[in-house]
Amino acid sequence: MTDSREPGSPMTVLALYSWPAFWSMGEGSGAPSFFLSVTAFPKHGHEMHVLMPGGRDRPAEEDYHGVRLHRFRTNVDFNPDVGPSKLIQHLKIFLSYLYWYLRVVPAGIALARRLRPDVVFGMGAVATPTARIVARAVGVPNVTRLFGQGLGQVVGDRFRYSLRYPEIKAFRTPTSYLILHNDGSGGDGIARSQGVPDEKLRFWPNGNDRSAYSADRGAVRSSATALAAELGVPEGHRVVLNVARLHPEKGLDRLIAAAPDVLAERQDVVFVVVGEGPLRDDLVASTVSHGVADRFLFAGSLPRERMPLVYALADVFVTVSDRTNMGNPLDEAMMSGLPVVALNTGKTADVVKNEETGVLLEMADLPNLGRVLLDLLQDDERRARLGAAAHRNADERLPTVEERQAMEVGIVEQAVAEFLARRGN
Secondary structure: OOOOOOOOOOOOOEEOOOOOOOOEEEEEEEOOOOHHHHHHHHHOOOOEEEEEEEEOOOOEEEOOOOEEEEEOOOOOOOOOOOOHHHHHHHHHHHHHHHHHHHHHHHHHHEEEEEEEEEEEEEEOOOOOHHHHHHHHOOOOOOEEEEOOOHHHOOOOOHHHHHHOOOHHHHOOOOOOEEEOOOOOOOOHHHHHOOOOOHHEEEEEEEOOOOOOOOOOOOHHHOOHHHHHHOOOOOOOOOOEEOOOOOHHHOHHHHHHHHHHHHHHHOOOEEEEEEOOOOHHHHHHHHHHHOOOOOHHEEEEEEEHHHHHHHHHHHOEEEOEEEOOOOOHHHHHHHHOOOOOHHHHHHHHHHOOOOOOOOEEEEHHHHHHHHHHHHHHHHOOHHHHHHHHHHHHHHHOOEEEEHHHHHHHHHHHHHHHHHHHHHHOO
């Protein structure tokens, strides 16, 4: 970084990122948070570089939506799941974490010395401590960006908590600011418990694309006919929708178990599941064992531009995850004016107010999930009332995508300005 940089002038940002792609379910599909985070900077006139892993089938450097990507060759998964096998999971996490340091610290410092960035941006728990090391090596500030947290779910389990040391280390890494996604998992409380000062914490929801997700469901639904046919939704059938990564914590087995209770009284119902993940084969097998395989449509991952049509063709949105049921799918469903049924985990009750903005289901009431869905499907007025209230809630609560990107860029600009001011004193 040069000493002559004027406040407000374009920055050079170097981000360290531990995943090989910015989309969780293939390019343009899945959670958009990572993509929107990196592309926010060139939109605001700043130069953005990202150091990230990549296999030999990807170029070492390339331009990506205005961002310059720098890849180091590896097929290592730097974000392995915490699974049931203690020894194997511990070794996987430890070795990948150690290897990340060995590869990224020298590569990051070398790249930073070449680029002379104004700030180093640590994206994700694994990248955060190395972002601090690289930033200190070249004399610039670092900012942390975390996309959620899993510590709150394992606080009572000493072993599983200890396996989350990349997250613990990320929260405890000194930083100018910590930007943390409010996904309903109580991340602000976890951040404070790990010693993050309130003045450094920015606990924000993701932005919502108001131009895409409309409360005028009738108008959008008329455009969803082709998608309904493509997914195999029979004409005239009610649609219960779930959008999630097919992962154990999402609780999709609960929805499958509830389906027979719905279908026992209504045969004109199908369940559409949008998403991909490691549990897909198990979930398909579960629909067979429950005798509902012909009523479950696994759509896989769909491009973001088609998601408004998915919500438009649905009658009810249901989410029954263990950790939290806030997040992008719930926000998009609510913005679309879709009545929601959500399990009361994490901070979900802050958004889904029972019989006001949706139906909030307690854990003890899970055996009644089928009846809850059935009652809602059979009451047009109730669905319309809850859907309209859900839309109002999302519209008032969520920033737009553009506003949210500006918030993120603005706090990084502030970090650089404050660093320069301190250095000048």
